[in-house]
Amino acid sequence: MIGSIRTLFNSITIKIILGITILLFILTGIGSYVINDHKDYIAKVNGQKITNTEFDQAFNDEIDHQQQILGDNFKYIIKNDFYLNKIRQQALMYLVDKSLLSNYANNLNLRISDDQLKQVIFNQQYFQINGKFDNTQYKNVINKIGLTVDQYIELLRKELSIQQLVNIIVNSDFILPGEIKKLANLIFQKRSIRKATINVNKLEKQQNTTDDEIEQYYRQYKDRFMIPEKFRISYIKLNADNIKTIVNESDIKNWYNNNKFKYNISGRNHYKIIQTKTENDAKYVLDKLKSGMPFSELAKKISVDPISAQKGGDIGWIKFADIPKEIKNSHLNKKGQISDIIKLSKGFLIVYLEDTIPNKSTPLSKVHDNILNQIKKENIQNIFDKLNKKISITALNNRDSLKDVEIATGSKIVKTNWFSIDNMPKEIDYSAIMDILYKGNISTGINSDVIKLDDYHSIVIHIDEHKQKEIKPIKQVKLQIITMLKKDKAKQQAKLQANQLINAMDTQKELNIAGIPLTKSKIISRNSQDPIDQRAFDLPSPDKGKYSWGIAEDAKGNVVIIMLNKIVPYHVSQDTIENLTKIFIKNNSEIILKTLVSNLSKNAKIKYNL
Structure with a gap:
């Protein structure tokens, strides 16, 4: 739940603090599931369905968000199944938490006035022409996403009511009665555990494989044995670093007068x-x-x-x-x-x-340097745009070679060695270039158009040679497959054995028979970074005279059986509670929000249809 609340907090609360609405979500995806009667759903919250379409939209939004954060590093992360599953879980919990907050906002009779709605709609650039709200544009956009104006207003009202609720909580000392003490007990709680490790590497040496298994594994997971697509290219980079521009004081004053609304403080x-x-x-x-x-x-x-x-x-x-x-x-x-x-x-x-x-306006003297830099930036970009247009014509007039571009720019042609998507040279490691190469927008032996890298840099590329991706021969990867098969078999055997042991009538006795010793008891705290310790805090409290058992995996891939002996209580003093309350109010809006959603979740009927 903490992970999902963090996602909710980042994606809703932070947007409210920055004054950003969730209008884009409505415009890009919500229409498809509002007017269609979807029978399929992934969860129900108090009888209200969360459809698969909503889930897909939330998942895709988070993927886009991660891509913006990680930039070019995203191409490596997106291949990780664990990472993708975590995003799916967070997307689902985000929708569940959001539904809980929406219901709570309704119960509190939080309402968004017509004036508030108008203010939000009028300020959206999607509904503006030349910087001003246009009613025809507004209706056209709404119609394009398959909504009526009334449907859109209702959806926007609902989104804003959630924002209003979260904003109130974030900017208040809202604490549910008794929740601080419960949180304190959870935070300071300690647990006594013992561990028994099943050595997967030892089991791996006992495994055997057949040629049929190797062949089947090779066919089933052939994507793991691919030789990636490769390129060798030539390129010429353009930049605006040496472009100079002069800005007069009259230019600055005119800019200020024409854009005075930007400097009004409401x-x-x-x-x-x-x-x-x-x-x-x-x-x-x-x-x-x-x-x-x-x-x-x-x-x-x-x-x-x-x-x-x-x-x-x-x-x-x-x-x-x-x-x-x-x-x-x-x-x-x-x-x-x-x-x-x-x-x-x-x-x-x-x-x-x-x-x-x-109301008041910021004087010119306070924003003079900012305006100067803004005008310089625009002037440089305009000059650079003209240069890019000129080079574009040159590159496309003679697409067989970069020679004409070299003459026009005065820059030397640079040639690369062979590279793939995973080891692009640093000088050309941009998503825009990657898209051109891997989406087949240009052919071998042909110049690209000018590719904009950012406001001050662009590039023209020429594909010299290209090799399609191919599968490595089975002989080349046979030993690798044997190792993978043995490791998979060993891990499956270890997990099966662990499940049999923790479900036995006397787990400790069966562990002794199997020759798998339990460690001595160890007291752990919730702030431990060890994933096995963290797993121990997910186990239910043991009944008197009994133990709770669980299974985890250590950093080496071994299967670990966890024995939870007892919960070590912590007496929370009144001073501690008061100090925690001050800390939570001042710095931990996320914890306050978590407490609210956790409480709402306990009293809600949530059904998952996974």
């Missing part, structure tokens, strides 16, 4: 609220406030909003553009003002304006 209001179920309760609150009772004290005692009440009604700072319509209509504009009773769809609200910061 004003904000700091609010406190008291929410009541009935109008009479709201009237009672107003009377108490008029008699001089502090707002925060009343909020803690009376407000039915479980999150803000704990903070004395504090809901934090809200930008002018994001203020909910209900609060905006109360026309609070001076520090210390209290609203009249505001009727909500469910319940009533009284708002207190704690503080306010007006």
Whole structure:
């Protein structure tokens, strides 16, 4: 669960902190499963299906995200089955956790106002033409993904309500009663274990293989014995490093005036609220406030909003553009003002304006150097783009050779040795070049067009020679296959033996008979980095006079039987709990979110259909 919460925290909470919506997810994939009646699903959360289409979208989004983070190193990681399975698990848990939070947001009656929706929609570049919202463009985009405007609004409202919930939690000291003590007990808990190791290398020496097994393994896993596709190319690189440009002060001033909106700092209001179920309760609150009772004290005692009440009604700072319509209509504009009773769809609200910061603009002097660099960058890019267009014409006019490009650029042709996707020369190790080569966009003996590597660098390549991938002959890999087969057989035998032993009536006695000794008892803590110790913390607490057994694998590939003797309790002092609470509130929004989702998960009906 911790891994999935980390994924949820990174992919939702961080986006909220940065002010980014999840609109792109809706635009790129959600339409296909909203309007289609999918009978297949991968999980149900409180009766609500998570379809395979949703899962595929979440998985693909995470793959794209990882590719952006890892860059060219992604090509090595994507081949790892363990890595892919982990992403699949995280994608599924992300969707489950997201569904739990959506239900919780509904139960709390968190609502996204029409003004908030409009603000988000108007600011999306997908719906803009020349930097301004265009209604026709908006409808066209929605129609293209197979949604009606009403369907899209409902989906966006749901996504934003989740963001609102997480944002409230991240920016508050929201702690569920008793959860800090439970977390403290889990964090400081220790366990007493013993281990018995089945030596896989020893079993490997006892294994035999047949020619039929070798042949079958060779056919089944032929991709493991491929000689990769190889290339030998020539290339000429272009760069903008030597391009110089002059920027006048008048240019900087004009840029500032034309883009002044970028330097506006939005004003904000700091609010406190008291929410009541009935109008009479709201009237009672107003009377108490008029008699001089502090707002925060009343909020803690009376407000039915479980999150803000704990903070004395504090809901934090809200930008002018994001203020909910209900609060905006109360026309609070001076520090210390209290609203009249505001009727909500469910319940009533009284708002207190704690503080306010007006709109203001950043002066030119503060952003002068940034604008100077921006104009220089644009000028250099424009000059470089013109150079690229000129070289593109030269490269394509005579595609048989780079000689004309060499003359036009004044740069020497560079030739490579043979290379494959796994050992591309550092100078040309770019995904853009890889795509050109391995997607067959150009033929041997032909120039490419100009390939843009980044804003300041590009390249033209010429494929000199090309070798298709091929399978190594079985004779060449026979010894390798024998080793793999023996290792697989040995590991299967070790796992089978381990399962038989832990399911025996007397596991310790059977271990002695098998000559597999148990180590002495060892006390381990949860912060251990040993994967075997981590596995021990997944085992259920043993019953009195009994043991819990589990199986793990050590770094050498041996199968390890874990014997959990007992849980070593830790007495959590009140001082420790108070200190942990302060730490969690200040630095551990992720843990707070984990606590909430864990609690929601315990009370939810979750069914997996894997």
